[in-house]
Amino acid sequence: MAGENGILIVAETGADGSLSSITNELMSAAQGLAADLGEPISAALIGNGVGDRAQDIINLGADTVYQVDGDQFASYLNETYTPAVIAIAQQANPRIILIGHTPNGRDLGPYLAVRLQTGIASDTSGLSIADGQLQAARSVAGGLFRQVVSFPKMPAIATVHMKAYDGAEPQSGRSGNVVNVDVGLDASSVRSRFVKHADAQIEGIRLEDATIVVTGGRGMGDEAGFNELYKLQALLPQAAVGATRAATDSGFCEQDLMIGITGRVVSPDVYIAIALSGASQHMAGCSGSKNIVAINRDPEANIFSESRFGVVGDYKQVLPALIEEVQKLMQG
Amino acid sequence: MRIIVTVKQVPDPEAPQSSFTADRAAKRVAVASSVPAAVSDYDNYATEAALRIKDADTDSTVSVVSLGESHVLDVIKRPLAMGADDLFLVQDPDLPNGDPVTVAAALAAAIRKIGDFDLILSGRQSSDLDQGIVATALAAILDIPVLTNAIAIEASGDEVQIARIVDDGIDTVAARLPALVTVSNELGQPRYATMRGIMAARRVDPTVWGKGDLEAMDAADPFTQVVDLFAPEKSSNVEMIEGETPAEAAKALALRLREERLI
Numbered sequence: 203m204a205g206e207n208g209i210l211i212v213a214e215t216g217a218d219g220s221l222s223s224i225t226n227e228l229m230s231a232a233q234g235l236a237a238d239l240g241e242p243i244s245a246a247l248i249g250n251g252v253g254d255r256a257q258d259i260i261n262l263g264a265d266t267v268y269q270v271d272g273d274q275f276a277s278y279l280n281e282t283y284t285p286a287v288i289a290i291a292q293q294a295n296p297r298i299i300l301i302g303h304t305p306n307g308r309d310l311g312p313y314l315a316v317r318l319q320t321g322i323a324s325d326t327s328g329l330s331i332a333d334g335q336l337q338a339a340r341s342v343a344g345g346l347f348r349q350v351v352s353f354p355k356m357p358a359i360a361t362v363h364m365k366a367y368d369g370a371e372p373q374s375g376r377s378g379n380v381v382n383v384d385v386g387l388d389a390s391s392v393r394s395r396f397v398k399h400a401d402a403q404i405e406g407i408r409l410e411d412a413t414i415v416v417t418g419g420r421g422m423g424d425e426a427g428f429n430e431l432y433k434l435q436a437l438l439p440q441a442a443v444g445a446t447r448a449a450t451d452s453g454f455c456e457q458d459l460m461i462g463i464t465g466r467v468v469s470p471d472v473y474i475a476i477a478l479s480g481a482s483q484h485m486a487g488c489s490g491s492k493n494i495v496a497i498n499r500d501p502e503a504n505i506f507s508e509s510r511f512g513v514v515g516d517y518k519q520v521l522p523a524l525i526e527e528v529q530k531l532m533q534g
Numbered sequence: 535m536r537i538i539v540t541v542k543q544v545p546d547p548e549a550p551q552s553s554f555t556a557d558r559a560a561k562r563v564a565v566a567s568s569v570p571a572a573v574s575d576y577d578n579y580a581t582e583a584a585l586r587i588k589d590a591d592t593d594s595t596v597s598v599v600s601l602g603e604s605h606v607l608d609v610i611k612r613p614l615a616m617g618a619d620d621l622f623l624v625q626d627p628d629l630p631n632g633d634p635v636t637v638a639a640a641l642a643a644a645i646r647k648i649g650d651f652d653l654i655l656s657g658r659q660s661s662d663l664d665q666g667i668v669a670t671a672l673a674a675i676l677d678i679p680v681l682t683n684a685i686a687i688e689a690s691g692d693e694v695q696i697a698r699i700v701d702d703g704i705d706t707v708a709a710r711l712p713a714l715v716t717v718s719n720e721l722g723q724p725r726y727a728t729m730r731g732i733m734a735a736r737r738v739d740p741t742v743w744g745k746g747d748l749e750a751m752d753a754a755d756p757f758t759q760v761v762d763l764f765a766p767e768k769s770s771n772v773e774m775i776e777g778e779t780p781a782e783a784a785k786a787l788a789l790r791l792r793e794e795r796l797i
Contacts, residue, residue: 305700312635321635342763343547348766349763395707397706511775513784514776515783519784524785527788
């Protein structure tokens with residue numbers, strides 16, 4: 203196809219039907235590219251009963267929303283969402299497609315690239331335009347290096363690291379076009395099915411929404427050691443507890459507390475990293491934090507070089523004293 | 535059930551960071567010769583998933599396929615030592631820096647040559663490049679359904695069902711076989727190789743194919759190109775908080791955080 207023009211973002215909605223924060227972030231990434239190219243932004247909105255969200259996306263900066271609405275699309279399935287995005291891409295004919303590097307986005311992207319016979323770069327966090335085309339930077343070797351990828355074919359597809367961009371702010375009453383797209387999906391060609399969804403069992407606040415995150419690593423030693431973190435968390439407002447993969451794999455806590463390249467991505471005001479070395483795979487999930495505070499007994503631990511404040515010491519001595527002092531401050 | 539596991543050989547990611555440098559001219563990571571090879575982390579979970587199916591259905595066979603520039607046999611035989619049945623190696627000296635969709639096309643050609651299968655299991659992403667593209671692209675090229683990032687897998691009859699972590703909880707999804715499933719570490723620790731397994735693996739001669747043995751290895755131009763690779767500059771401005779004792783330092787930290795209105 204010739205005449206590719208503009209940027210298409212693939213919007214995501216949460217279980218409650220509202221737009222996920224990645225949609226704002228993709229829009230923000232797209233705005234930078236669109237300004238450089240002088241080309242428009244469109245969005246793919248796919249789901250069941252998502253029509254009300256089209257104006258929300260226009261308010262975030264989309265010029266056109268291509269909408270696929272139907273009960274076949276009630277839940278994400280690779281085999282239904284891939285043809286939906288293809289049908290939209292055929293109409294929008296974009297130069298660039300941006301997808302969130304979310305559980306569903308990373309499932310969708312490569313399948314889409316093969317179907318569109320084009321290239322994809324995943325988990326990108328620095329998008330730019332060079333000679334009129336996309337260049338995408340991403341981390342490799344667990345963050346030791348940055349790799350810059352170019353795309354000889356169009357559309358260029360990139361999945362975008364969560365929280366790599368500050369989300370676009372909505373401007374109410376923006377105007378844009380809404381186009382309904384018929385996928386013409388033959389149900390008999392779908393070989394997979396959605397079985398069920400179970401909501402995460404959250405006690406307290408979601409990790410992604412916390413303004414303070416208290417995270418423990420391998421050095422917590424065991425489950426009892428790890429549980430000490432909750433004493434600090436309980437004293438702090440809007441705080442949640444996270445873990446490194448070493449801690450979850452060791453069974454110190456539930457697996458869904460894992461923060462890192464294959465886990466959750468957080469960017470709180472304060473990230474208190476306790477007894478964790480700061481491996482780059484972990485930092486990929488928390489490097490957007492505004493202030494990192496490290497407590498580690500190894501003065502050479504990488505986490506100190508990533509932190510604003512650091513204390514060298516065994517957490518078994520530091521943490522109880524920290525809890526005691528924070529308690530005094532909170533009461534004071 | 536006929537299962538194929540895809541496995542990648544990588545430089546041991548636990549090696550000291552100083553043994554990895556950016557070769558900016560070649561646009562790739564240069565690895566010191568002292569760094570041993572390893573099976574990419576998540577691929578061990580894929581092997582474990584395959585062997586659990588085989589534990590329950592002993593008629594199952596588990597074939598391992600690996601694509602790379604070259605292989606270290608003692609390393610790439612680890613899945614055999616864990617209990618897999620046979621090993622297919624595709625060796626192509628031009629692969630490094632390979633575009634992931636092109637790599638997937640080569641793997642697809644190898645799998646077609648291996649023959650019929652019910653289920654392909656792959657690690658969710660490699661521990662060197664962390665792309666998470668090849669396996670899903672492989673499914674698309676083979677035109678089979680894909681389910682990604684499985685934390686639990688159940689294969690029975692003509693269907694595979696998995697649980698996967700999504701943004702707001704856990705989804706359960708299923709696909710008709712043949713299908714491809716990528717496996718995440720939440721599945722549970724891969725088993726160790728037993729001494730008997732290691733001995734048995736030694737006796738297995740892998741099937742080795744070169745570029746010329748596979749159809750479609752000379753696919754079209756790559757879909758992506760690496761135009762630069764560099765070590766990002768890091769600037770540290772950490773304020774170390776000290777005290778006579780660790781407890782004193784902790785107290786000073788709390789006061790400093792309050793001073794900055796962070797708590």
